[in-house]
Amino acid sequence: MYYVISIGSNIQPEQHVAAAISLLVQDFGSLYLYQRVYTQAQLVESNRVFINSVLVLSSTLTATELKAQLCHIEESLGRDRSDPKRSIKDRSCDLDIICHLELWSESWKTDLTESYVQQVFDPASKQAPIQLGCQLFSERPAAIYFQAQASDKFIVDQKPDALINWLETSFLRN
Secondary structure (H helix, E strand, O other): OEEEEEEEEOOOHHHHHHHHHHHHHHHHOEEEEOOOEEEOOOOOOOOOOEEEEEEEEEOOOOHHHHHHHHHHHHHHOOOOOOOOOHHHOOOOOEEEEEEEEOOOOOHHHHHOOOHHHHHHHOOOOOEOOOEEOOEEOOOOOEEEEEEOOOOOEEEEEOOOOHHHHHHHHHHHHO
16 A cells, blocks of 8 residues: 655754654655655644655555554654644644555645645745755655665665656565
8 A cells, every 4th residue: 555644844844854754764664755845834823934745655554553653753753642732733743644545646646735735746845955864855856765784774766767766666565
């Protein structure tokens, strides 16, 4: 199953988005990350700027199981999920499942309604720098792979065909 997930942060967003991506890649082996952009807070009582993006990962987990894992990552990065006002407060990490697909298709993009998610796909949006390990993400989307060996490392594919490469790798892995 392919899951499309929104990711955002407005508390030390460069560090928290990178940390969330790192945890997700360690848990799932690889993911595809669309461009990262700065956005203004919406429906949140804050003047802090967000970094938002959208990512795709492949998993055999059910949506409920994956959501529990995403909540655990949010909590590990400092989000208080027990706070009844958590949806209108600043957050170190916010991970939400946008949709899930048995077969890959980008048709979900036509159903996007949240402005902060739409901005991820707007070429005019201001790019946000994210560093994972020693590698700085450029403005392009990236396929990110985790290689667990004696010296754990991340491999970032930022070529124009990164999505195709990631899908082929994901398909071969299943």
